[in-house]
Amino acid sequence: MPSLKRSASPRLTRLTARASPYNTSVTLFEAQDTASIPKISDSPRRSKRVKLEAEEPKFTIKEEENRNPTPTEPEASGSGSSTPKKRAAKSPRKPKPIQQSLAVPHPAPENWQETYATIKRMRSQIVAPVDTMGCDQAQYKEAEPKNRRFATLISLMLSSQTKDEVTDAAVSKLRSAIGGSLTVDALINAEDVVIGEAIGKVGFWRRKTEYIKKTAQRLRDDFDSDVPKTVDELCSLPGVGPKMAFLALQVAWNLNVGIGVDVHVHRITNRLGWHKPPTKNPEETRLNLQSWLPIELHPDINHMLVGFGQVMCLPVGPRCDLCDLSANGLCPSAQKVTKTKSRKAVTLTAVKYENDSPPKIEIALEPEETKPILSDFTLQKIEPT
Structure with missing residues (x-):
């Protein structure tokens, strides 16, 4: 009876069972080389414990470039395609023409x-x-x-x-x-x-x-x-x-x-x-x-x-x-400006007199400041030449 120990050889073996010709109650096991076993891919039932690793296909330099296209080229749809279709270059987008007129003219405003x-x-x-x-x-x-x-x-x-x-x-x-x-x-x-x-x-x-x-x-x-x-x-x-x-x-x-x-x-x-x-x-x-x-x-x-x-x-x-x-009433958005009375500043001054007399307080009103009509610009009348 062959040894059941796992062989160090990279070749795989499989155990097969058969009844003993000397005693029917005895079952014999034999190691069988996988070379004589049908390929797994031909078997109708695939074992879950066997992992299939597809062999990586070999490509030429040109085909390898096609497998890794530039951003302007799409990837090949199939692994066997060596000449993928190139995406057509987009033409530059033309700017939209500037609209020059309305289909229905706006009516002229009154006045x-x-x-x-x-x-x-x-x-x-x-x-x-x-x-x-x-x-x-x-x-x-x-x-x-x-x-x-x-x-x-x-x-x-x-x-x-x-x-x-x-x-x-x-x-x-x-x-x-x-x-x-x-x-x-x-x-x-x-x-x-x-x-x-x-x-x-x-x-x-x-x-x-x-x-x-x-x-x-x-x-x-x-x-x-x-x-x-x-x-x-x-x-x-x-x-x-x-x-x-x-x-x-x-x-x-x-x-x-x-x-x-x-x-x-x-x-x-x-x-x-x-x-x-x-x-x-x-x-x-x-x-x-x-x-x-x-x-x-x-x-x-x-x-x-x-x-x-x-x-x-x-x-x-x-x-x-x-x-x-x-x-003239020509602006419907004109705002009414209410003029407020300007507050006059009051100045309090302590004046000390001679002969040790107690100080007195003098009250004075500061003159109003004259503000320009426009803070940043002035109205200028341009005389005709």
Whole structure:
């Protein structure tokens, strides 16, 4: 009878039982080599104690690359596939065209001509920050036409959610930091740190640093280092929206293709009741205004209302008591200002007399301070030349 000890040989053995030919009550066991046993895969019943390890298929270098595709290629659907299908490259998404008009024009507001003329008259007597530090002022420090247009675009990009005073200072500092002139090549070659330090006072300066660098690269690669002449091309630049595009075309190219609507224009026209129902964002305001405002007034309304909003129709605490629209009943949002009596300050002074007499208290009223009509700006009447 063969030994039942496990053999050290890597070959596997199996015990088979058979009845003894000498005595039927005796069962004999024999060790049988697995080579003579049918393969497990051929057996109808698979043992749970036997683990099958599929042999790893061998691949060529090319097939191995296909098994580990790049992010742009999908993995092979089957282990036997040596030439997986490549995913078709997606074409760059085309920017959505900027809407130019409404399907149904907004009706013209009542008495808008009188309101417009009143604001224009008041603006002729006001010097606002936009008049001296607006985006149109950046071009005057450049000599070349291309640089003038580029400086206008950069000023517009930096002006988003930033006061004109801060934007004007940032443009001047940036011009000095990159060599004395705002050119496409100078901005591309400038380090991000240099640009960031120059424009660090404007809102979202880190994001704007990235935007103006990418915009300069696009202008050099696609537009011959010049500002595009269409709204859709301008809006395809990083960080450029419809308001900037329309203003850039008006200032840089003298093209009147739409109204640049910012927060001032959006706020004031809604206060005047020119939108029914009120608009929710500047784009809705722009489409409404363009549908009924005469086209010859499109280039002027932004500059006029921005200065009016900076000095008179403030976001918080508008100066309705000084506004002619309130006095003439042309503004439905005018606030009534109640004048309170000013309190006069009282000064108590202890005066000690000679001859050891007790001190006496003298009471005096301080003179009232004369406050200017406008705290930040003054109304100036501009005489015609």
